[in-house]
Amino acid sequence: MLALTWIxxxxxxxxxxxxxxxxxxxxASVPRTRSTAAQPVRMEDVARAVRVSSITVSRALNTPDxxxxxxxxxVRAAIERLRYVPNLTAGSLASNRSHIVAVVVPTIANSxxxxxxxxxxxxxxxxxxxxxxGQTQYQVEEEAALVDAFLGRRVDGVVLTGVAHxxxxxxxxxxxxxxxxxxxDLSARPIDMVVGFSNRAAGQAAGRYLIAKGYQSLAFxxxxxxRSAKRLAGFRExxxxxxxxxxxxxxxxxxxxxxxxxxxxAGLLAKKAPRAVFCSNDMLAAGVMFECARRQVDVPDxxxxxxxxxxxxxxxIEPSLTSVQVxxxxxxxxxxxxxxxxxxxxxxxxxxxxxxxxVVERASA
Amino acid sequence: MLALTWIxxxxxxxxxxxxxxxxxxxxASVPRTRSTAAQPVRMEDVARAVRVSSITVSRALNTPDxxxxxxxxxVRAAIERLRYVPNLTAGSLASNRSHIVAVVVPTIANSxxxxxxxxxxxxxxxxxxxxxxGQTQYQVEEEAALVDAFLGRRVDGVVLTGVAHxxxxxxxxxxxxxxxxxxxDLSARPIDMVVGFSNRAAGQAAGRYLIAKGYQSLAFxxxxxxRSAKRLAGFRExxxxxxxxxxxxxxxxxxxxxxxxxxxxAGLLAKKAPRAVFCSNDMLAAGVMFECARRQVDVPDxxxxxxxxxxxxxxxIEPSLTSVQVxxxxxxxxxxxxxxxxxxxxxxxxxxxxxxxxVVERASA
DNA sequence: TTGTATGCGTTATCAG
DNA sequence: CTGATAACGCATACAA
Numbered sequence: 001m002l003a004l005t006w007i008x009x010x011x012x013x014x015x016x017x018x019x020x021x022x023x024x025x026x027x028a029s030v031p032r033t034r035s036t037a038a039q040p041v042r043m044e045d046v047a048r049a050v051r052v053s054s055i056t057v058s059r060a061l062n063t064p065d066x067x068x069x070x071x072x073x074x075v076r077a078a079i080e081r082l083r084y085v086p087n088l089t090a091g092s093l094a095s096n097r098s099h100i101v102a103v104v105v106p107t108i109a110n111s112x113x114x115x116x117x118x119x120x121x122x123x124x125x126x127x128x129x130x131x132x133x134g135q136t137q138y139q140v141e142e143e144a145a146l147v148d149a150f151l152g153r154r155v156d157g158v159v160l161t162g163v164a165h166x167x168x169x170x171x172x173x174x175x176x177x178x179x180x181x182x183x184x185d186l187s188a189r190p191i192d193m194v195v196g197f198s199n200r201a202a203g204q205a206a207g208r209y210l211i212a213k214g215y216q217s218l219a220f221x222x223x224x225x226x227r228s229a230k231r232l233a234g235f236r237e238x239x240x241x242x243x244x245x246x247x248x249x250x251x252x253x254x255x256x257x258x259x260x261x262x263x264x265x266a267g268l269l270a271k272k273a274p275r276a277v278f279c280s281n282d283m284l285a286a287g288v289m290f291e292c293a294r295r296q297v298d299v300p301d302x303x304x305x306x307x308x309x310x311x312x313x314x315x316x317i318e319p320s321l322t323s324v325q326v327x328x329x330x331x332x333x334x335x336x337x338x339x340x341x342x343x344x345x346x347x348x349x350x351x352x353x354x355x356x357x358x359v360v361e362r363a364s365a
Numbered sequence: 366m367l368a369l370t371w372i373x374x375x376x377x378x379x380x381x382x383x384x385x386x387x388x389x390x391x392x393a394s395v396p397r398t399r400s401t402a403a404q405p406v407r408m409e410d411v412a413r414a415v416r417v418s419s420i421t422v423s424r425a426l427n428t429p430d431x432x433x434x435x436x437x438x439x440v441r442a443a444i445e446r447l448r449y450v451p452n453l454t455a456g457s458l459a460s461n462r463s464h465i466v467a468v469v470v471p472t473i474a475n476s477x478x479x480x481x482x483x484x485x486x487x488x489x490x491x492x493x494x495x496x497x498x499g500q501t502q503y504q505v506e507e508e509a510a511l512v513d514a515f516l517g518r519r520v521d522g523v524v525l526t527g528v529a530h531x532x533x534x535x536x537x538x539x540x541x542x543x544x545x546x547x548x549x550d551l552s553a554r555p556i557d558m559v560v561g562f563s564n565r566a567a568g569q570a571a572g573r574y575l576i577a578k579g580y581q582s583l584a585f586x587x588x589x590x591x592r593s594a595k596r597l598a599g600f601r602e603x604x605x606x607x608x609x610x611x612x613x614x615x616x617x618x619x620x621x622x623x624x625x626x627x628x629x630x631a632g633l634l635a636k637k638a639p640r641a642v643f644c645s646n647d648m649l650a651a652g653v654m655f656e657c658a659r660r661q662v663d664v665p666d667x668x669x670x671x672x673x674x675x676x677x678x679x680x681x682i683e684p685s686l687t688s689v690q691v692x693x694x695x696x697x698x699x700x701x702x703x704x705x706x707x708x709x710x711x712x713x714x715x716x717x718x719x720x721x722x723x724v725v726e727r728a729s730a
Numbered sequence: 731t732t733g734t735a736t737g738c739g740t741t742a743t744c745a746g
Numbered sequence: 747c748t749g750a751t752a753a754c755g756c757a758t759a760c761a762a
Contacts, residue, residue: 042739053749058741068747083540088517089463090739092454093754097741100497100518109483114473121500130514132465133498135486149495152453153465175448258681286681293683313678316623316651318658407755418733423757433731455755458738 041084049078061086092154101339102150103159104134104143106225110256110281112309112328113161116183119332120159127340129156138225138254140166151176157339159332163187163194164226179342181335185227186354193342195334195353199227202324202357203234206278206306209322209359211242215276215304220249221264221288222280223256231280231308248274261287262294269297276304276365282311285321289364304365319363327355406449414443426451457519466704467515468524469499469508471590475621475646477674477693478526481548484697485524492705494521503590503619505531516541522704524697528552528559529591544707546700550592551719558707560699560718564592567689567722568599571643571671574687574724576607580641580669585614586629586653587645588621596645596673613639617649626652627659634662641669641730647676650686654729669730684728692720 047054052071059066060075067075078084092098101124105113121131132155134146144166150158151172157179160169163186170191173180180192187194210218218239222228232249239247248271250264261284268274279285285307292299299305299319307314310325334353341348412419417436424431425440432440443449457463466489470478486496497520499511509531515523516537522544525534528551538545538556545557552559575583583604587593597614604612613636615629626649633639634656644650650672657664664670664684672679675690699718706713 044739054739055741055750056748059748062741066747071747085513085516085541087458087519087739089454089457089519090754091741093452093458093756094739094741096754098454107483108473108479109476111474111476111479114476114479117498118472118474118500121498128514130518131498133482133486133496135483148450149453149493151450153495154452154454176450257677259677262681283678286678290681290683312622312624313648313651316627316655318655409755419755420734420757421732424732427757431731436731452755455738456757458740459755459757461738461757 041082043084043086046075046078046082046084049082050074096154098154098156099129100132100153100155101129101157101159101336102132102134102146102153102155104136104146104150105161106138106254107135108133110283112281112311112326115328116161116332116335119329119334120336121332123333123336123340127343129340129343138223140164142166144169144172147172156343157181159183159335159339160191162226163190165191179339181338183331183335185230186352188352190352193338193348193351193353195331195338195355197326197355197357198234199230200234200237202308202326203231203236203278204238205234205357205359206231206308206324207235207238207242207244209361210276210278210304210306210365211238211244213276213304213365215244215365217245217272217275218247219268219274219277220247220280221261221268221277221284222249222251224251224253228280231278235278256281256283258283258287258290260284262291264288265291265303269295269303273303276300276306278306278308280308282307282309282314282321282323285323285364286313286317289317289319289321300363300365306365310360314360314362317364322362322365323360325358325360327357331355406447408449408451411440411443411447411449414447415439461519463519463521464494465497465518465520466494466522466524466701467497467499467511467518467520469501469511469515470526471503471619472500473498475648477646477676477691480693481526481697481700484694484699485701486697488698488701488705492708494705494708503588505529507531509534509537512537521708522546524548524700524704525556527591528555530556544704546703548696548700550595551717553717555717558700558703558713558716558718560696560703560720562691562720562722563599564595565599565602567673567691568596568601568643569603570599570722570724571596571673571689572600572603572607572609574726575641575643575669575671575730576603576609578641578669578730580609580730582610582637582640583612584633584639584642585612585645586626586633586642586649587614587616589616589618593645596643600643621646621648623648623652623655625649627656629653630656630668634660634668638668641665641671643671643673645673647672647674647679647686647688650688650729651678651682654682654684654686665728665730671730675725679725679727682729687727687730688725690723690725692722696720 043054043057046057057075060072108114136142147169160182161184163182173191182190182194183196185196186198220232236247252260265288285305288305289299297303307321307323310323314321314323408419408422411422422440425437429437473479501507512534525547526549528547535556547555547559548561550561551563585597601612617625630653650670653670654664662668672686672688675688679686679688
C-alpha cells in the first residue's frame with residue numbers, strides 16, 4: 001500500500017506538471033481575456049527560471065539569510081525580471097498568518113482617533129503588518145459585525161476602541177485566540193490587553209481643576225458613548241463631593257463638530273448660565289468658544305471653557321483652550337507594540353497599560 | 366493513460382481522506398498547542414455534521430437561494446452550533462477575489478481625507494468589501510511601497526489620493542489589471558478612473574473671488590504637495606491676469622494644523638502685509654484667524670481670509686470662514702460606486718468624474 | 731438541488 | 747544550504 005501510494009503520487013506529479021506546462025503556454029500565446037488580466041506569474045515560474053525549487057524562492061523572500069548568496073542573487077534577479085508579485089493571500093493560508101491587524105474606531109472623522117490609528121499604523125508597518133479599518137459610527141452594534149468580518153479574514157490581531165462592546169464580541173475574540181488590545185479606556189478585566197487611561201478619573205480631574213479655580217456652577221457637553229459617559233460621571237462625582245451645584249449636561253449623539261458645541265452652549269446660556277463648561281471634545285469646546293465670541297460672552301471671565309483630548313486647535317485657538325491631554329498617538333503605538341510582542345511569541349506581562357492624562361492649563365479656564 | 370490517471374486520482378483521494386480522519390481525531394483529543402489555539406472548525410466539519418458535502422455549506426453561505434430551504438436551515442443551525450467562522454483567506458485564494466479595497470491617503474489626521482474614506486467605506490461595506498488603509502504621510506515614495514504591499518494582498522481595487530504618483534505606481538497598477546480610482550484631483554489620462562475636481566480651477570476661483578471683492582494684494586499659505594501646488598498655480602494665474610500684485614506664498618510641508626497657519630501669517634504680517642490670504646486648508650485658515658485675533662488684526666477689514674475644503678470649523682468659527690467646498694464625502698462614495706460597478710463586471714463609461722467645487726461666501730472674506 | 735474532482739499559490743515539515 | 751511532498755480551506759466547473 002505504501003509503495004502504491006508513492007507511485008501514485010509520482011504519477012500525479014507528472015500529470016500535474018504536464019498540465020502546468022500547457023497552462024503556461026496558453027498564457028504566453030493566447031490574447032489576454034480582458035484588457036489587462038491579472039498577473040499569472042507564480043513562485044513556481046520564478047523557480048523554473050532560476051532552475052531551483054519554489055521553496056527556494058520562498059526562502060529568498062522570507063528568510064534570505066538561509067540561502068547561498070549566489071542563489072539569492074539569481075532568484076532576486078528573476079523576481080525583478082518576471083515582475084513577480086508574491087501572493088500574500090496564498091501565503092496567509094499556508095502559514096496561518098495574515099500579517100493584517102484590524103482596528104475598530106467610532107469614526108476617523110474625529111481626528112483624535114485618527115491620531116491613535118497613526119501611531120498604530122506606524123508601529124505595525126515596521127514589521128510589515130497592515131491595517132484593516134472598521135468604523136462603527138458610534139453604533140455599538142456595528143462592532144459585532146465588523147469583528148465577525150475581521151475574524152473571517154483571520155486577522156492576526158484586533159485593536160478596539162473602549163472597553164464596552166457589543167454582545168458576543170468578547171467571547172468571539174476570546175475564542176479566536178488572537179491578541180486583542182482595547183484602547184481609550186481602562187478595564188480591570190480586559191478581553192486581552194488594554195492601553196488607555198481612566199475616563200472617569202479624567203472627568204474627576206477636570207472637575208477638580210475647575211472647582212479649584214473657583215467655578216461653582218458647572219456644565220458638561222459631551223457624547224452619549226460609554227467613554228464620554230464615564231467622564232461625565234467622574235465630573236459629577238467631584239462636583240457633588242465639593243458641594244458644587246448640580247452639573248447640567250448636554251449629551252449629543254456622535255458629535256464632534258464646532259456647530260454642535262455652539263448649539264449646546266446656546267441652550268445652556270439660555271437658562272441659568274453655568275460659570276464653567278467641560279466639553280468632552282476640543283472641537284465641541286471650540287464651538288462653545290465661537291458661540292461665546294458671537295454673543296460677546298467673555299471667555300474665561302464670564303464662562304470658563306475646558307476641552308478634552310488636547311487637539312492642535314486647543315493650542316491655536318484664541319484664547320487658548322485648557323484641555324485634558326490624553327496621548328492619543330502613543331496609545332496607538334503602545335497598542336501596536338503589545339500586539340507585535342505577542343505576535344512574535346513573547347509573553348506580555350503588563351496587560352493593562354495606563355497612559356494617564358494631564359490637565360493642560362491655558363487661558364480659557 | 367487516461368484510465369490510469371483516473372484510478373490514480375481516486376487512490377490519492379482515499380489516502381487523503383484517511384489522513385484527514387487522523388488529523389481530525391488528533392484535534393479532538395490532543396491538548397491544544399498554545400493557550401487558546403485558532404478555531405479548527407472548517408467547512409467540512411459543518412458539512413459532516415449535516416451529512417452534506419462541503420460545497421453545500423459553501424452555497425449556504427454564498428448563494429443561499431440555490432439550496433432547499435430545509436437544507437439551508439440545517440446548515441445554518443450547524444454553523445451556529447459549531448461556531449463556524451468561514452475562512453475568507455481560503456475563499457479569496459480559491460475565488461481570486463479578496464473583497465478588500467485598498468485606500469491610500471496622505472494622512473487621516475487631516476479630517477478632510479477622513480471624510481472621503483468615510484464615504485468610501487460606507488459605500489463599499491454595503492457589498493461586503495473592506496478597507497485596507499495606507500498613509501503616505503505626504504512622503505510620495507511611500508506610495509510605491511504601499512501599492513506593492515496591497516497588490517501582494519491581491520486587493521480587488523485601489524483608491525489613491527491625487528494624480529501624481531511615485532515611480533512605477535502607474536505601471537504596476539496597470540499590470541495588475543484591477544480597478545483603480547484616483548481622487549482629489551482630475552487628470553485627462555487617469556490610471557483607470559478618477560473622481561475629483563480641478564485643483565487649478567479651484568485656485569483660480571479663489572483668486573477671482575478675492576479680486577472681485579476688491580483685494581489687490583494677495584498671499585497664499587499651503588502645502589508642498591502636488592494638489593496644493595496646483596491651487597497656488599491657479600491662484601497666481603488669475604492674480605497675474607487681473608493685474609494684482611505678485612502673490613507671496615508660504616509653503617509648509619505636510620501641514621494642516623492651526624499652529625502652522627498662525628506661524629505662517631505671522632511671517633506674512635511682519636513684511637508688507639497682504640490684504641487677503643488664501644489658505645489651502647481650513648485648519649490653516651483657522652490658525653491665521655486665531656493669530657489675527659491675538660494681534661488685533663481685524664478679519665476681514667484688515668486681512669481677508671479664505672480657506673479650503675469647507676470643514677465644519679469654517680461654519681463654526683467667528684467670523685465664519687469663506688471657503689471652497691469640495692464634496693469630500695461624495696468623492697469617496699463615488700469612488701466606491703465606480704469600483705463596485707467594475708467589480709460587478711459592468712463597464713464604466715464615465716471614467717473621469719468632475720465633482721466640481723463651490724466658493725462658499727461667509728464673513729471672513 | 732446536490733455532489734465530485736480539482737486547483738488556487740504559498741509555507742511547514744521533514745529529508746538529504 | 748536545498749528539495750520533495752503535503753497541507754492550508756475554500757470555490758469553480760462540471761456532472762448527476
